[in-house]
Amino acid sequence: MKSRAFNVSVPGAQGAGISADVARRLFRTMCEIRRFEEVASERYKLGELPGFIHLSLGQEACAAGACATLERGDYITSTHRGHGHCLAKGADPARMMAELFAKAQGYGKGRGGSMHIADVAAGVLGANGIVGQSMGLGIGAALSLQVQGRNNVVIAFFGEGASGAGIAHEAMNMAAIWKLPIIFFCEANAFAELSPFGTHVSVPDVAQRAAAYGFPGITVDGEDVFAVYATVRQAVERARRGGGPALVEAKTFRWHGHYEGDPQNYKSDADHAKAQTFDPISLARQQAADVPGLKAHELDDIESKARGRIDAAAAWAAGLQSPPASALTEDVYAEA
């Protein structure tokens, strides 16, 4: 497990002791995300999903590891690449799929689509189509928690591309000044749209920038779900105790294009090769051998159940009706 720390010392994930229960949960979540994205990709190719979608294949360890540290009353804010985050925080894959299929039973009544999936009751404040807003909305949720005196925390997901947006700075500065209970979780997945890390970030690691705000910053291996979990858990516990924000950066890799259908001619051969080898699920299978009380065949079982759950969700969603014409002008304003 590779993990570099800035301003804070992180114990190795194994050292932090991953229980079999946690390992099962992390594995299950990753398998559900993987399958969700695979099915979305297939259905999109078949022309069944309108608009455009951004998938998190290869990044499953980030969503799974980070969200497993949260309670139901905690919040996440997400991005355009949000399926994994939403699933990991407890959104229902069937209603998510319904949203991708633009059906009335979707989380957004089919009006939002992939980029606007939210399940507010489950603490999922939504994917978002505007790069960087997850961080502003995130500190807002953290502000609510602070004002209301609730013992909860927020994780704001963002990408290394978003780290160059002004709102990243504004949000981290305010979170630090106000000591808000928030973890800024950066998925550095090697690309922002069509361009590499260096086009967007002037230093090797986004996590370095935590020092500019005076809170901890940690770079963690985003292939390693146990490392992600252990690192974020520490930051979450600290935030819950009133210790304020932290920045966690996971080095991960986006297997697919920016959007489904992206010709990806900006990717090098090495990039394409990496998409074959960088696999948090395979890695977790290997690591699972070290987790006391966890049997290898259990993982197969978890994986096939996860596939079943997602496949059923997709089958259900595909058969639903489009929203009625009246939905066009509903929910623009609150009912008077």
Added chain:
Amino acid sequence: MKSRAFNVSVPGAQGAGISADVARRLFRTMCEIRRFEEVASERYKLGELPGFIHLSLGQEACAAGACATLERGDYITSTHRGHGHCLAKGADPARMMAELFAKAQGYGKGRGGSMHIADVAAGVLGANGIVGQSMGLGIGAALSLQVQGRNNVVIAFFGEGASGAGIAHEAMNMAAIWKLPIIFFCEANAFAELSPFGTHVSVPDVAQRAAAYGFPGITVDGEDVFAVYATVRQAVERARRGGGPALVEAKTFRWHGHYEGDPQNYKSDADHAKAQTFDPISLARQQAADVPGLKAHELDDIESKARGRIDAAAAWAAGLQSPPASALTEDVYAEA
């Protein structure tokens, strides 16, 4: 001379060898700024200047020290508190005063006012009423220099309040990625509008944040014009050689209110006392004794000439005509 360095070592200003010529020039500029602001304050109190004005009394060493390192072909971008910067970069005090008096001969034909004084031919790209834009406009000028292959540099002035704006981050990140010839010069003058440093910045020094971009950051004593000069000169030389950006933060103090007429009830007794003792001009007089070839009586002479120049400028400006009605709709678009 107090000066702290981040990421870079700064030789003491004295060590850097201030010549009598430079010392005279720095002293003269400071005296002109001081007098300009005093006269503006008086005229404003008399109701002769419309709108609102923001003065830089107490901050003279920043503008004088920083701009003395520049050539005419270099650029500055400035803020709402820009009189000192414009004077120091070579703008004509008479035309500046004319602008404050809203006269046709002002730099903005009397239509811009204090917050929009510019002398583009002298490299003064303008004061600006929008906090933070000096940094975006500044990197734009630096981009021009880079694209055109000109051997010039830019200084972008901003305040510690502006450092919390997203554009500060966006500009510094881009400057670093593109290695632009720009110095970000932060005047940390203890207040942003009505609130103290800590409301706006989560760490003790803005200069620390340079590390987040991978370029040098230096905090310097903003009372000490020689220190400011020596520090900025080093950064300017580095930028001119193609070494890229730097961030210089001067700890300084705003004597007056945010705007003239500000009741300043947010200032403590200690703050009010500091406005009596923090004086870069007095300090320079003391330090001048160490500068070889500089006589004390010379300074008196420089000071009285500076007063004379500014007083004449104000007298001239006060007697001018308002712009004609036709000026109302001129210069909205380029002539076809």
Added chain:
Amino acid sequence: MAKTKYYQALTRALREEMQRDERVILMGEDVGESGGIFAQTRGLYATFGANRVRDTPIAENGFVSAAVGAAMTGLRPVVEIGFEDFVTACMDPLVNQAAKLRYMLGGQVGIPLLLYTFGGGGVNAGPQHSQSLAAWFAHVPGLKVIQPSTPTDVLGLVKSGIRDDNPVICLLSKKLIGSAGDVPDLGTDHLVPLGKADVKRAGHDVTLLCAGQMVQAGLKAASLLAEEGIEAEVIDPRSISPLDMETVLASVLRTGRLCVVHEAHGFFGLGAEVIASVCEAGVPLKAPPRRVTPPFAPSPFTPSLEALYLPSPERIAQTVRAMLEPA
């Protein structure tokens, strides 16, 4: 009834709503201990504390986005943006988030947020501190826009706006900050409904629709015209979105003449919308409708030019006189 200044009516509205509902918080630059750059939040910090009255850094995009996030999670934030011009820095969270979240999220959330700001001219604040951008916000479904012109409307509209479950943009006039007017006594829970225009003066010859501080100019013009025997009806829309076209149409049906006055630009402004709506409704007009607005130029700092820039009572009266001349 008690005399109160425009800015004090704002303070009172904030105080009453914060007292009534602890979910209401206030955030913005220097709204806290210092009491605000126009003294508009004086005393609130002392009463409600640092948790609910929060000074922000100069980060409009970030803190408006934060206010939206807070509104999604149980608070009812009030946000100050000192000058209307700076709202350009937070259009994204207002337009892409606040206005659309209810719709995009299938009705899961509302965004009960009120943003107030001081706009308009008349104080020689120059091109970057004098703009009037009501038209932008009104063009965005999901937002409501109010623009009070008197202390009592400030009180009543801001209170209603805070209770509204939608994002509300409240456009105050800098020039009116120190103006005084009657408001209901303390203890009265004074509410003005959003979306209701107010006939500030009745008349039958021409409908003068005047927004924000132009209501005062319109009333003065009406006095000038009255001396000449012309009776102008002065209507203050108070809300720009939703816009009370019912009241306007009823008036124009009676007067047969419409003149719209505002300090925002004419091109794509309120006047365009109102005139178009009246024409679409097929209301018979005795003269072509008119707009009285500044020229299509930035607002100059120069006092002599700004006086020409803003619609004056005389210019309004002149326009109306021309409308009444036989064709």
Added chain:
Amino acid sequence: MAKTKYYQALTRALREEMQRDERVILMGEDVGESGGIFAQTRGLYATFGANRVRDTPIAENGFVSAAVGAAMTGLRPVVEIGFEDFVTACMDPLVNQAAKLRYMLGGQVGIPLLLYTFGGGGVNAGPQHSQSLAAWFAHVPGLKVIQPSTPTDVLGLVKSGIRDDNPVICLLSKKLIGSAGDVPDLGTDHLVPLGKADVKRAGHDVTLLCAGQMVQAGLKAASLLAEEGIEAEVIDPRSISPLDMETVLASVLRTGRLCVVHEAHGFFGLGAEVIASVCEAGVPLKAPPRRVTPPFAPSPFTPSLEALYLPSPERIAQTVRAMLEPA
């Protein structure tokens, strides 16, 4: 004449102007080596190099501000903002800086900057990726706004816009990216003047003013109507600011009927401005003017709803038929 796609006309315009004038640079997200998310900048990086074709971080406020600073100091920047919705993130440098600097600085500088962006709906991109904000920009003195609807107008307007000494906002239609049309052959320096509307189809019964991709819908509606013996004149304004009211007024004087069609919201939109201007001009109308626009709601992702949302040829035709019915 050669067939070219809408996006290729953009690439050609950029290439020709960069070739002609080395002060022209291009910046934006992924405009560089990758060739753009719609392939709209393909090849430019290879020809003009990293210095003049620059990938930016995702920092719209910062890089548009930078473009303004560059325009003040000798360059003529072209800036891409991928989706029109993201222009909300850079309103400050556009409106407070680019539009006003010439005026505020007493004519010392001009801001020769062209910002192009892809807006509008029809591709199920959802509420944050489908907006049409022409009205905002048109409301701001100092800015010009163009909205080409065909490849040849893209070519001619973008080239003219780059040569214009003012900041120009070019609103392209996402839906039209792959549409093809005739353009003058390579080697022809094709320029379309800003501020000149184009009569895309002549007719004498009704004036249909259609903006952006609605030009296609308007032409289809005109075909439908022609089958019924109704001759619609379809006018494409091409520039929203300055707006060629001369052409519109001349047409309405002949037809006596005006219907404005756009995919921006009706409230405070182009239709309001055009209808108001026609009424102010006192043009006699045979029927009240009409707007055909989306409902006042965000643009839904749902394909079936978006089809209802956008004005369709049938809806336009229906509106026109109603205008022609005897009252």
